Amino acid sequence: MVNSKPTSRQRILAAAAAVASEAGASNLSLDAVAQRAGVSKGGLLYNFPTKAKLLQGLVQNHIDEFEISLAAATGAGNGASLLGAYLRSCVRECASDDTPPSGVLAALAEDPDMLEPVKLHKRRMLDRLAAETSNPSRMLRSFLIVEGLRSQTLLDIDVLTDEERGLVLATLMAEAEWADSAVMENAATT
Amino acid sequence: MVNSKPTSRQRILAAAAAVASEAGASNLSLDAVAQRAGVSKGGLLYNFPTKAKLLQGLVQNHIDEFEISLAAATGAGNGASLLGAYLRSCVRECASDDTPPSGVLAALAEDPDMLEPVKLHKRRMLDRLAAETSNPSRMLRSFLIVEGLRSQTLLDIDVLTDEERGLVLATLMAEAEWADSAVMENAATT
DNA sequence: TTAACTGTACCGTCTGGACGGTAATGTCAA
DNA sequence: TTGACATTACCGTCCAGACGGTACAGTTAA
Numbered sequence: 001m002v003n004s005k006p007t008s009r010q011r012i013l014a015a016a017a018a019v020a021s022e023a024g025a026s027n028l029s030l031d032a033v034a035q036r037a038g039v040s041k042g043g044l045l046y047n048f049p050t051k052a053k054l055l056q057g058l059v060q061n062h063i064d065e066f067e068i069s070l071a072a073a074t075g076a077g078n079g080a081s082l083l084g085a086y087l088r089s090c091v092r093e094c095a096s097d098d099t100p101p102s103g104v105l106a107a108l109a110e111d112p113d114m115l116e117p118v119k120l121h122k123r124r125m126l127d128r129l130a131a132e133t134s135n136p137s138r139m140l141r142s143f144l145i146v147e148g149l150r151s152q153t154l155l156d157i158d159v160l161t162d163e164e165r166g167l168v169l170a171t172l173m174a175e176a177e178w179a180d181s182a183v184m185e186n187a188a189t190t
Numbered sequence: 191m192v193n194s195k196p197t198s199r200q201r202i203l204a205a206a207a208a209v210a211s212e213a214g215a216s217n218l219s220l221d222a223v224a225q226r227a228g229v230s231k232g233g234l235l236y237n238f239p240t241k242a243k244l245l246q247g248l249v250q251n252h253i254d255e256f257e258i259s260l261a262a263a264t265g266a267g268n269g270a271s272l273l274g275a276y277l278r279s280c281v282r283e284c285a286s287d288d289t290p291p292s293g294v295l296a297a298l299a300e301d302p303d304m305l306e307p308v309k310l311h312k313r314r315m316l317d318r319l320a321a322e323t324s325n326p327s328r329m330l331r332s333f334l335i336v337e338g339l340r341s342q343t344l345l346d347i348d349v350l351t352d353e354e355r356g357l358v359l360a361t362l363m364a365e366a367e368w369a370d371s372a373v374m375e376n377a378a379t380t
Numbered sequence: 381t382t383a384a385c386t387g388t389a390c391c392g393t394c395t396g397g398a399c400g401g402t403a404a405t406g407t408c409a410a
Numbered sequence: 411t412t413g414a415c416a417t418t419a420c421c422g423t424c425c426a427g428a429c430g431g432t433a434c435a436g437t438t439a440a
Contacts (some may be wrong), residue, residue, distance in 0.1 A: 027300075109298075114213075115345060137358070155305060
């Protein structure tokens with residue numbers, strides 16, 4: 001499942017995301033994806049037997065990528081809280097200007113149920129965060145601010161000025177530090 | 191533009207939203223909309239000459255509805271701040287369980303640029319809010335929390351439990367009251 | 381008379397995906 | 411070692427159906 005050289009599957013996934021972002025979420029055609037990926041249509045359908053499978057792959061890929069980024073953030077900050085790692089990971093994601101996850105949009109457009117894995121993932125993330133925090137309301141607020149930021153990149157409605165975004169990201173970073181220290185306190189008193 | 195009895199145009203818009211939410215954003219076909227609205231296809235195309243026009247109508251309708259709700263909230267709370275009215279309006283929107291704005295999703299799916307009016311509207315709203323507030327960062331945070339909540343209903347990923355949602359909505363209401371009192375203070379010192 | 385439709389017939393294009401190849405790469409018995 | 415077969419990973423073509431949109435003749439309420 002891990003990659004040494006880009007497999008066809010991975011190239012197809014990347015191509016699909018690119019096509020979706022360029023042509024619009026609902027104009028994701030298999031032909032376009034195949035061409036973009038440098039693969040014949042037959043080859044595409046070998047890797048993803050149906051369009052639905054391709055879209056599910058796109059969604060799963062999105063989740064996996066975030067989980068990897070989160071794991072990196074958890075590993076890096078030693079003794080860091082999960083919420084801290086989560087926020088830092090999201091701040092980095094929002095600050096970077098890599099392509100928005102149009103593949104997810106494409107999946108949503110085709111069938112709303114296809115976001116079920118995303119929903120599950122978010123819910124589980126929320127549970128993990130809730131298990132740790134001493135202040136659920138504060139944690140929830142941070143979580144939703146992140147969701148708000150993400151929705152703007154997802155929908156390609158970047159309404160904030162750089163200044164405003166900077167302001168928000170700074171408070172999120174502060175919130176991350178608070179989360180870390182709160183967890184340490186907790187650990188100290190146990 | 192205001193309604194006494196539902197015009198064809200309005201029935202079509204409603205039908206389109208219904209079809210979009212049931213069939214998936216990208217499966218919004220003109221035939222289906224016409225049938226759902228109890229209108230012939232010719233009639234549909236009489237009101238909306240192209241599919242793009244229909245989708246634009248859907249988006250505009252969404253914006254208008256919010257603006258109406260906001261106006262009601264501004265009028266009701268006498269002496270209320272704009273941010274207060276905005277937050278109260280959004281809280282009501284999130285608490286009610288009317289159908290999510292699938293029409294907007296359909297427009298987005300077809301062509302990302304179609305959300306430009308939404309983007310503009312949000313940006314203007316933000317400017318209006320910024321002009322009033324004494325604490326931009328705090329205002330921004332509330333704004334983004336709302337965006338986060340909205341994205342969940344828009345994408346039909348309602349991750350929060352009722353308890354969690356209640357918690358967040360309560361803090362938003364508190365924030366609305368703070369906004370009102372802050373404005374009154376400001377008015378008193380001028 | 382005109383605006384606001386209805387109803388039907390039709391067209392060109394696009395799309396998912398089924399299908400039948402095929403070349404390269406194992407696998408394994410004799 | 412080798413020949414026979416199996417599997418993997420594709421290629422290229424074809425097609426039935428859906429969809430947006432056009433055209434146009436007829437209808438009905440104001």
